Amino acid sequence: MLDEGVSPNHITMTSVLSACNHAGLVDEAKRYFDSMKEMFGIDRTEEHYACMIDLLGRAGKLEDAMELVNSMPFQPNAAVWGALLGASRVHKDPELARMAAEKLFILEPEKSGTHVLLANTYASAGMWDEVSNVRKLMKENKVRKEPAMSWVEMKDKVHTFVVGDKSHPRTQDIYRKLDELGDLMSKAGYDRREKELLLSHHSERLAVAFALISTPAGAPIRVKKNLRICRDCHVAIKFISQIVSREIIVRDINRFHHFKDGTCSCGDYW
Structure with a gap:
């Protein structure tokens, strides 16, 4: 794009960060994320933050992901907390999973996937009482799991x-x-x-x-x-x-x- 004289916009940068995310290119994504404003005059949006947090979480850099969440200039949305919950499941961090799930229960109370991921995270950690509590919560709130x-x-x-x-x-x-x-x-x-x-x-x-x-x-x-x-x-x-x-x-x-x-x-x- 730059060679053709076309300037990237916020959508372009979302696509670039998403590509880095699915390829696991952490350093490249950080470089683009950090230079967006300076090089291209593009303000970071919720989508840009969500992509970076998802990437850091997938890479197992959970502390870095939480630091980025805490530095966001706006309230994290469901995409951000969902990325953290998914990363917590993969990297077996039940405490972070609980925190992310509690946020999602408020933002998306009807989504069964949150309960399922939280229960699976607890199960991986052998926390069977917590698994039972999540299932009880689903029953009380009449949340039905979508069958795979x-x-x-x-x-x-x-x-x-x-x-x-x-x-x-x-x-x-x-x-x-x-x-x-x-x-x-x-x-x-x-x-x-x-x-x-x-x-x-x-x-x-x-x-x-x-x-x-x-x-x-x-x-x-x-x-x-x-x-x-x-x-x-x-x-x-x-x-x-x-x-x-x-x-x-x-x-x-x-x-x-x-x-x-x-x-x-x-x-x-x-």
Whole structure:
């Protein structure tokens, strides 16, 4: 843009920061964020702060993220607190998760995702009493969790799966395939924890298993999901793509994930 004599605006900078975010380019994002006013005369907006806080959180720099939140010239919005809550879940910081969730309960009381992420963070920390309290709060406030669903299209027919689904006509074959993948993981040297992740029956893993038994060897697999793919499923599908030598494309609510040879196109930032 600069070479063509076109000056960037606040939307341009949001796009640049978002690109750095999804690529995990922390230093580059900081450089653009810090120089916006000086170099381009662009005032930082809530969107710019949200992108930076999300990036710092994903990178595990939770203290830096909180410092930036505290330095904001306006009240943090739901995007900011949501980014912190998500980062707290990934990096296992239940105290920060609680603080972010309390803000979101005020800003977006109807969103079930806040309760789910908070409960998952507590569960990862072994804080089962707190998990129970979150579920009780959801019941009291009549907050309903949106069910996770995944779809795969096969021969002009859409096959839908939910967690633990056993309604599909090929249920036995699907679960047998997951067991087979678990055995292959053991032979490949993956540890018990990694194997347990694979054998969990989340909707996207059931969809992938069904696609594996319904398509020719080597054919790419395409799955859609209505919510964000969870970290455990992301890890598991990376393993599956390597074990079976398949390309697996998962379209979740945020982006495309292209799994190949044990890696994902998102670089584990999403």
